[in-house]
Amino acid sequence: MVIKSVSLQNYTSLRVGGEAQLVCAHNEQHVLEAFQYAKNNNLKLHILGSGTNTVFKETLTNVLILKIDIKGVEVKEFDDHVVLTANGGEIWDDIVEHAVDNSWWGIENLSYIPGTVGAAPVQNIGAYGVELKDSLVSVRVFDTHKSEFTEMSNKDCLSSYRDSIFKHEKDRYIITAVTLKLSKIPKPVYTYEPLISLFGNNDVSIMDIRELVIKTRVHKLPDYNVYPNAGSFFKNPIVSREEAEHLTKSYLQMPLRKVENGYKIPTAWLIEHVAEMKDKRVRNVGTWPVQPLVIVNYGDTTYQELSDFADLIIQKIENGTRIRLEKEVNFIE
Numbered sequence: 001m002v003i004k005s006v007s008l009q010n011y012t013s014l015r016v017g018g019e020a021q022l023v024c025a026h027n028e029q030h031v032l033e034a035f036q037y038a039k040n041n042n043l044k045l046h047i048l049g050s051g052t053n054t055v056f057k058e059t060l061t062n063v064l065i066l067k068i069d070i071k072g073v074e075v076k077e078f079d080d081h082v083v084l085t086a087n088g089g090e091i092w093d094d095i096v097e098h099a100v101d102n103s104w105w106g107i108e109n110l111s112y113i114p115g116t117v118g119a120a121p122v123q124n125i126g127a128y129g130v131e132l133k134d135s136l137v138s139v140r141v142f143d144t145h146k147s148e149f150t151e152m153s154n155k156d157c158l159s160s161y162r163d164s165i166f167k168h169e170k171d172r173y174i175i176t177a178v179t180l181k182l183s184k185i186p187k188p189v190y191t192y193e194p195l196i197s198l199f200g201n202n203d204v205s206i207m208d209i210r211e212l213v214i215k216t217r218v219h220k221l222p223d224y225n226v227y228p229n230a231g232s233f234f235k236n237p238i239v240s241r242e243e244a245e246h247l248t249k250s251y252l253q254m255p256l257r258k259v260e261n262g263y264k265i266p267t268a269w270l271i272e273h274v275a276e277m278k279d280k281r282v283r284n285v286g287t288w289p290v291q292p293l294v295i296v297n298y299g300d301t302t303y304q305e306l307s308d309f310a311d312l313i314i315q316k317i318e319n320g321t322r323i324r325l326e327k328e329v330n331f332i333e
């Protein structure tokens with residue numbers, strides 16, 4: 001096991017953070033060793049994938065970062081579906097590309113989401129009407145409470161909109177592999193723009209869907225290698241029918257989308273029209289002009305500045321609507 005001192009700026013897409021001790025796990029034995037080392041040395045173990053949904057405070061004390069770098073993919077073929085197991089350190093979009101190349105349906109709408117396979121179940125990644133949980137069979141984890149490797153079923157993960165057991169029992173489970181069931185029979189999901197435009201066209205291929213998703217994402221989202229960011233900074237709030245009716249009296253144009261448990265309001269709209277913070281900056285931190293739900297580090301911003309900027313947006317929206325936004329990005333201190 002090799003522990004190195006690194007700058008966490010280089011391990012997160014927001015490029016915020018200071019020096020820390022980091023160890024990479026290339027297999028499950030490494031996970032076990034890191035866990036035991038952290039336990040013996042009274043260190044808190046923080047699990048890291050690609051750092052595209054994480055912002056670290058500059059000073060972290062008594063923390064060991066465990067970067068999951070376990071590679072490998074296994075596919076079992078059946079008549080009408082495949083069961084694909086990818087290890088936690090695989091890059092999510094490589095798996096999507098592999099599935100699309102083979103016409104295995106289920107995750108094509110999740111094209112081009114950055115990050116690792118191991119992190120995907122944590123916030124139950126989602127985009128364009130599809131969530132990971134729709135294809136998820138099980139997750140292999142190291143359970144740090146029981147000190148053993150175990151399998152968790154889709155049900156055990158308690159996945160919902162940008163949420164799962166892994167967010168609530170933080171740092172308990174270390175995900176080493178994810179198993180998906182993908183269909184050989186076309187199952188396109190066209191419920192969201194821009195994919196709605198493909199509805200009714202029988203010649204649409206799985207590759208057409210992937211390409212349209214990628215094209216849209218490239219247009220809307222800043223490249224984090226140029227403009228450091230972590231994608232959507234906040235979740236879209238869900239309100240009851242009564243709240244929705246009340247809000248639309250004050251904000252006639254407020255868009256609402258009916259979902260299972262109420263009405264979802266696009267946070268990007270709230271940031272633009274309630275907080276009036278679209279394309280606004282405070283020092284080196286600001287919202288992205290095309291998609292204000294994305295907060296960009298325009299220079300050498302700090303954990304505190306980012307946090308204050310996010311809180312300013314939260315406060316303004318709460319003052320105008322009584323809705324308190326929830327952060328999607330993980331703040332680690």
Ligand SMILES: Cc1cc2nc3c(=O)[nH]c(=O)nc-3n(C[C@H](O)[C@H](O)[C@H](O)COP(=O)(O)OP(=O)(O)OC[C@H]3O[C@@H](n4cnc5c(N)ncnc54)[C@H](O)[C@@H]3O)c2cc1C
Pocket residue numbers: 013046047048049050051052053054068088113114115116117118119120122123124125126127166173174175176221222224229230231232330
């Ligand atoms: C430009 C951009 C666009 C994005 N678009 C979307 C989108 O459309 N939909 C969406 O859902 N997300 C989106 N995201 C967010 C991000 O891509 C996902 O949350 C992704 O799953 C994070 O992967 P990661 O490996 O970078 O996770 P990290 O940031 O490294 O970790 C995220 C969280 O997961 C935990 N974690 C990581 N790996 C493991 C593991 N193996 N076991 C247990 N816990 C672990 C970490 O401790 C942390 O709490 C976007 C981000 C960016 C930068």
